[in-house]
Amino acid sequence: MIELVIVRIVFVAVLTACAYFLRPFQADGVWAALGGLAFGGAIIVFERRLKLVSLKRLIGGAIGSVAGIFGAFLMSLVIGRAAPDGSTTIHFIQICILLWMTYVGLVVGASKGDMLNLAALGGVFGGEKGPKKAFKILDTSVIIDGRIADVCETGFLDGTLVVPQFVLRELQYIADSQDSLKRNRGRKGLDILQRIKKGPDIKVVISEADFPEIKDVDMKLIELAKQLVGKIITNDFNLNKVAELRGVQVLNINSLANSLKPVVLPGEAMKVFILKEGKEANQGVGYLDDGTMVVVDNAKRHIGRNIDITVTSVLQTTAGKMFFGKSDTTEEATPIDQRPRRTGA
Numbered sequence: 001m002i003e004l005v006i007v008r009i010v011f012v013a014v015l016t017a018c019a020y021f022l023r024p025f026q027a028d029g030v031w032a033a034l035g036g037l038a039f040g041g042a043i044i045v046f047e048r049r050l051k052l053v054s055l056k057r058l059i060g061g062a063i064g065s066v067a068g069i070f071g072a073f074l075m076s077l078v079i080g081r082a083a084p085d086g087s088t089t090i091h092f093i094q095i096c097i098l099l100w101m102t103y104v105g106l107v108v109g110a111s112k113g114d115m116l117n118l119a120a121l122g123g124v125f126g127g128e129k130g131p132k133k134a135f136k137i138l139d140t141s142v143i144i145d146g147r148i149a150d151v152c153e154t155g156f157l158d159g160t161l162v163v164p165q166f167v168l169r170e171l172q173y174i175a176d177s178q179d180s181l182k183r184n185r186g187r188k189g190l191d192i193l194q195r196i197k198k199g200p201d202i203k204v205v206i207s208e209a210d211f212p213e214i215k216d217v218d219m220k221l222i223e224l225a226k227q228l229v230g231k232i233i234t235n236d237f238n239l240n241k242v243a244e245l246r247g248v249q250v251l252n253i254n255s256l257a258n259s260l261k262p263v264v265l266p267g268e269a270m271k272v273f274i275l276k277e278g279k280e281a282n283q284g285v286g287y288l289d290d291g292t293m294v295v296v297d298n299a300k301r302h303i304g305r306n307i308d309i310t311v312t313s314v315l316q317t318t319a320g321k322m323f324f325g326k327s328d329t330t331e332e333a334t335p336i337d338q339r340p341r342r343t344g345a
Contacts, residue, residue, distance in 0.1 A: 064109015
């Protein structure tokens, strides 16, 4: 990575020096050098963007450009024969046609490049079986949630994390909200993104792709996932369902968290800290380290203590699992109204 940065710096420096000494367009030395610097920077930006494009799209864009140039050449011949005087207007029209046809060929060829079957060509193209589904697109809710940063740090995620520009705009809008709660959530999301980008084992790219004809952010995410042939990482239940209906794969953080919860069968023993009173009489409620709720019968008197319980049943809900148990602790707590009272002297 450092070697690539050095090569880029040397390339821009050489281009700037060439522009300074050669002075194209009879420009002053300083202005020529600035122009060379700007041109070199534009090439570096173009190169970085080009790395995100699949081989199929590159080949499709190249074929489309060549076809556009050939078509523009034929049209220029016809125009030249129709107006043989060779005026500057005719030359300008021919240049416009060349640029127009080349641009249209490049864009259309790149957009249709996914239809190419490079594997049929064999050789070096035999390994191009199709775009690898390595792009994982983050939505706003999963960034604000924050658990995605912990998952990234464990090394279980591979490929490239894509953060769309429209998601960044939504995060910025939330961070600038007048509501203090929304503002804090938005700022938390931006901090989470910075934490993910600083991780050494994950690559994060900002996608400039947008779909102006689509207003809903969730639908934009689905269209981007289709374009990149990637997966959406979310914890939004509605987005999960809509994306699955449209044939887009989803990685749901909530589903991952639920799958990692401990498997406990009725009859097993565990230790639970009773945190508060339950809804039913004499019930106590505690939580495991992963947040799983445990409802314990006859545990109201043990609030604020760790006790041993036996699991009696397990309930699966849309929010996750709930354990029900009974207390194994035989020690009785002294009721408050039966404790000895202090009497005045």
